[in-house]
Amino acid sequence: MAAPRKCGDELRERATRMAVEARKDPATRSGAVGWIAERLGVHPETLRGWVRQAELDGGVRFGTTSDDSKRIAGLERQNRELKRANEILRTASAFFAAAELDRKIK
Numbered sequence: 001m002a003a004p005r006k007c008g009d010e011l012r013e014r015a016t017r018m019a020v021e022a023r024k025d026p027a028t029r030s031g032a033v034g035w036i037a038e039r040l041g042v043h044p045e046t047l048r049g050w051v052r053q054a055e056l057d058g059g060v061r062f063g064t065t066s067d068d069s070k071r072i073a074g075l076e077r078q079n080r081e082l083k084r085a086n087e088i089l090r091t092a093s094a095f096f097a098a099a100e101l102d103r104k105i106k
Contacts, residue, residue: 007042015040016050
């Protein structure tokens, strides 16, 4: 289960938008994230992560988008469930095969 968010979605979107805009200008690019984070009361690394994810989702940066991450997590969950079901079926099959052999021998 994910940890509760300390910052609201509105603050996150506003801070991310401000940082992305400020990073476009070469003059303010180097300290933009730290300066904006300080003004809005957000930790700079938190804002940097938000900006990185926004760039990934926007196609500016190469990597796994949020939608792809959710899809991959769902597929991994489904894969675990199917492996567990297969193991249960394999065990049940072996149990009933052994019971059938015992019945034929007697």
